[in-house]
Amino acid sequence: MFFYIIQYNQANAQKYEFRNEKVDISKLSIIQNFDNLVLESQKKFDNTFDIKNDGSIQRYLSDDNPFKNTWYVPSDLQSINSHFTYNKASQFKLRSSAAIAFADMAWWFWDHFDKKSKFYIASAYRSFGSQKNLKNMWCKKTECADPGSSEHQAWLAIDISVAKNWNIVQMHTWSDFYKWMDENAYKYWFHNTYQKWVDVDGKIAEHRHWRYLWVPFATYLHDNNLTIAEYFKSFKL
Numbered sequence: 074m075f076f077y078i079i080q081y082n083q084a085n086a087q088k089y090e091f092r093n094e095k096v097d098i099s100k101l102s103i104i105q106n107f108d109n110l111v112l113e114s115q116k117k118f119d120n121t122f123d124i125k126n127d128g129s130i131q132r133y134l135s136d137d138n139p140f141k142n143t144w145y146v147p148s149d150l151q152s153i154n155s156h157f158t159y160n161k162a163s164q165f166k167l168r169s170s171a172a173i174a175f176a177d178m179a180w181w182f183w184d185h186f187d188k189k190s191k192f193y194i195a196s197a198y199r200s201f202g203s204q205k206n207l208k209n210m211w212c213k214k215t216e217c218a219d220p221g222s223s224e225h226q227a228w229l230a231i232d233i234s235v236a237k238n239w240n241i242v243q244m245h246t247w248s249d250f251y252k253w254m255d256e257n258a259y260k261y262w263f264h265n266t267y268q269k270w271v272d273v274d275g276k277i278a279e280h281r282h283w284r285y286l287w288v289p290f291a292t293y294l295h296d297n298n299l300t301i302a303e304y305f306k307s308f309k310l
């Protein structure tokens with residue numbers, strides 16, 4: 074089993090140069106026997122992935138699993154530092170490691186599509202208050218997270234479309250853009266939270282919504298064709 078590690082080259086930060094290196098997972102002690110770990114008890118699972126603390130990168134959020142602290146705000150926020158998005162990335166913030174990983178992914182995406190298509194960022198952070206307004210105004214239960222349970226409030230989620238030849242194109246499952254994301258986003262630690270509709274994920278499919286995760290976890294979900302909701306339900310949280 075292999076996964077990708079992003080190595081951020083400080084010296085070349087201005088050039089947005091990153092290096093992806095395939096790493097033998099067995100050499101990393103923290104995730105040795107990963108396949109065995111995920112089959113063990115919920116207790117072991119909780120100890121492996123910090124799914125319940127508000128500040129955790131792996132925090133599972135749903136209408137039934139909201140933040141303990143309703144007004145939670147993480148301490149490590151950072152503007153996205155990339156010239157490879159269609160609109161100005163720096164006006165959007167994510168948690169520090171998520172912002173770096175997203176900037177890396179944006180470069181690879183742009184490079185893959187002949188340097189002609191870029192991410193268009195529609196939304197990143199939403200506060201408890203703005204999520205509440207969204208729900209009050211128009212958003213249905215099956216379309217938006219309840220206030221206090223949004224991955225956007227965790228500063229881990231980003232909604233993206235694609236700008237191609239000055240047109241904004243939505244992420245559709247049949248598009249090459251989504252296919253690239255489906256096959257590659259986990260390498261940058263991102264996961265499409267809502268892809269299997271209401272009965273599975275609790276919300277309708279939202280192919281533009283990508284959530285940052287710990288890389289072994291994102292890789293596991295990708296390799297086993299699972300959504301994060303599906304996976305957590307199997308542990309009867």
Ligand SMILES: [Zn+2]
Pocket residue numbers: 225230231232281282283
């Ligand atoms: Zn979203």
